[in-house]
Amino acid sequence: MKIGIVCYPTFGGSGVVATELGKGLAKIGHEVHFITYKQPMRLDFFSENLFYHEVDIKSYPLFEFAPYELALASKMVSVVKYENLDLLHVHYAIPHASAAYMAKQILRTEGIQIPVVTTLHGTDITLVGKDPSYEPVVTFSINQSDGVTAVSEDLKKETYQYFDIKKEITVIPNFIDLERFKKQRKEHFKLAICPNGEKLLVHTSNFRKVKRVEDVIQVFYNIRKEIPTKLLLVGDGPERDRMERLCRTLGTCDDIRFLGKLEAVEEVLSVSDLFLMPSEKESFGLAALEAMACEVPVLSSNAGGIPELNLDGKTGFACAVGDVEDMTAKAKIILADENLPGFKERALNRAKEFDIHQILPRYVSYYEETISKT
Ligand code: GMT
Missing domain, CATH: 3.40.50.2000 (Glycogen Phosphorylase B;)
Known part of the structure; x- marks a missing residue:
C-alpha cells in the first residue's frame, strides 16, 4: 500500500x-x-x-x-x-x-x-x-x-x-519495538548515579501540568526518608522551573537529576528500578510501556487507559490520582529486595504483549x- x-x-x-x-x-x-x-x-x-x-x-x-x-x-x-x-x-x-x-x-x-x-x-x-x-x-x-x-x-x-x-x-x-527498548548493560551509568547502591527512580514526560511531576518528587521525598534512593527526571516542559523550585524547598536537589530531553531514553531506563507516572489523565501511557520493556516496574495513577497497561499488583501498582501516601506505600513494596525481581519480570512479560x-x-x-x- x-x-x-x-x-x-x-x-x-x-x-x-x-x-x-x-x-x-x-x-x-x-x-x-x-x-x-x-x-x-x-x-x-x-x-x-x-x-x-x-x-x-x-x-x-x-x-x-x-x-x-x-x-x-x-x-x-x-x-x-x-x-x-x-x-x-x-x-x-x-x-x-x-x-x-x-x-x-x-x-x-x-x-x-x-x-x-x-x-x-x-x-x-x-x-x-x-x-x-x-x-x-x-x-x-x-x-x-x-x-x-x-x-x-x-x-x-x-x-x-x-x-x-x-x-x-x-x-x-x-x-513497542523490543529490539530498541530492552535492558542494556549500563552498569557504569548506575554506578555513577548511585555510587552507594541506592535504588533509582525515573520519570519521563513533557513536564506539562497533566503529568503531575510534583507527585513524582513528593513520592521520591517520602521514600528517601527510609530507603537510600536517587531520582532521574527526563524531559522538559512548562512545569520544569516549578519542579526545580520544589526540589530546592524540599532539600532534595543533591539526589535528583534533571536530564532534559534525551533521545536514548532506553539507556537510562536500563539502570532504573522504578518508573513513576502519576498523571492526571493518560489515554495509554507509552512512556510506561517503554520502561516496562526495559524491565522497569511502574508506579502509576489509575487515570484513563493506564490500568489497561500497568496491571495493579503485578507489573507495578495503579493508585488513585494524587494519593501520594498510597503511592509511597506501594513504591516501597515494589522496591523491597525480595519483590523487585518479580515485578521486573512481569513488567517485561506484559510489555511483550505490545x-x-x-x-x-x-x-x-x-x-x-x-x-x-x-
Ligand atoms: O501525553 C502527552 O502530553 C502527549 C500526548 C500526545 O498526543 O503526543 O500523548 C498522548 O498520546 C500517547 C500516544 O498514544 C499516549 O501514550 C499518552 O497517554 C497520551 N497522553 C494523554 O492522554 C495525556
Missing part, C-alpha cells in the same frame, strides 16, 4: 507512535509518506520506502495566526494526487482530521477517492478536543473519517461519552478493510 501519515513531529507520544508505525510499515514493504511541518523525531535515516513532505506555512502580516490547517490540507491534496496514495492515516484529531476532510472533498472534485483513518491519542479528546472552541469540528471530522481508532478502551469510552460519535471506534493499542510485530498487522488489516469499504 501507499500510505500518507500525518502527525505532530515533536517529542509527544502521538508523534512517536505515528513515526514508529510508518517505519514499521516501510520495513514490511509499504510505501509511507509523512506529511508534517518538521522532520519527525526518529526519522533521520534513509529508507527506500520512506518519504517526507514538509508542510509549507506561508505567513503574511495580516495573519496573527498562520492558517496551518489550510497549508496542511493543500499538501495532503498534492501528495495524495502525485504520489497516488491509497490511504491517509492522521494521528491526533486536531487539526489533522478536519484538514483530511477538507483534502478529501477537494480530491473528490477531481474524481479521486481517498480513505481517511483517524487515530485518537488522548489529549485531542480528553483535554483539548472537548473544549467548546473545538468540539463541533472534532465531532464532525471524526464522524467523517472512514475509519477511527483509539489507543485504549478507556479513550474509546471517553470519546463516546463526550462527543456525539456515530462511527465505530476500533481499539488498536500502542506498541510488541510492534503483534500490533502492526492489526493496522494493516484495518487499512485493507477501510480501503475495501470506501
Whole structure:
C-alpha cells in the first residue's frame, strides 16, 4: 500500500507512535509518506520506502495566526494526487482530521477517492478536543473519517461519552519495538548515579501540568526518608522551573537529576528500578510501556487507559490520582529486595504483549478493510 501519515513531529507520544508505525510499515514493504511541518523525531535515516513532505506555512502580516490547517490540507491534496496514495492515516484529531476532510472533498472534485483513518491519542479528546472552541469540528471530522481508532478502551469510552460519535471506534493499542527498548548493560551509568547502591527512580514526560511531576518528587521525598534512593527526571516542559523550585524547598536537589530531553531514553531506563507516572489523565501511557520493556516496574495513577497497561499488583501498582501516601506505600513494596525481581519480570512479560510485530498487522488489516469499504 501507499500510505500518507500525518502527525505532530515533536517529542509527544502521538508523534512517536505515528513515526514508529510508518517505519514499521516501510520495513514490511509499504510505501509511507509523512506529511508534517518538521522532520519527525526518529526519522533521520534513509529508507527506500520512506518519504517526507514538509508542510509549507506561508505567513503574511495580516495573519496573527498562520492558517496551518489550510497549508496542511493543500499538501495532503498534492501528495495524495502525485504520489497516488491509497490511504491517509492522521494521528491526533486536531487539526489533522478536519484538514483530511477538507483534502478529501477537494480530491473528490477531481474524481479521486481517498480513505481517511483517524487515530485518537488522548489529549485531542480528553483535554483539548472537548473544549467548546473545538468540539463541533472534532465531532464532525471524526464522524467523517472512514475509519477511527483509539489507543485504549478507556479513550474509546471517553470519546463516546463526550462527543456525539456515530462511527465505530476500533481499539488498536500502542506498541513497542523490543529490539530498541530492552535492558542494556549500563552498569557504569548506575554506578555513577548511585555510587552507594541506592535504588533509582525515573520519570519521563513533557513536564506539562497533566503529568503531575510534583507527585513524582513528593513520592521520591517520602521514600528517601527510609530507603537510600536517587531520582532521574527526563524531559522538559512548562512545569520544569516549578519542579526545580520544589526540589530546592524540599532539600532534595543533591539526589535528583534533571536530564532534559534525551533521545536514548532506553539507556537510562536500563539502570532504573522504578518508573513513576502519576498523571492526571493518560489515554495509554507509552512512556510506561517503554520502561516496562526495559524491565522497569511502574508506579502509576489509575487515570484513563493506564490500568489497561500497568496491571495493579503485578507489573507495578495503579493508585488513585494524587494519593501520594498510597503511592509511597506501594513504591516501597515494589522496591523491597525480595519483590523487585518479580515485578521486573512481569513488567517485561506484559510489555511483550505490545510488541510492534503483534500490533502492526492489526493496522494493516484495518487499512485493507477501510480501503475495501470506501
Ligand atoms: O501525553 C502527552 O502530553 C502527549 C500526548 C500526545 O498526543 O503526543 O500523548 C498522548 O498520546 C500517547 C500516544 O498514544 C499516549 O501514550 C499518552 O497517554 C497520551 N497522553 C494523554 O492522554 C495525556
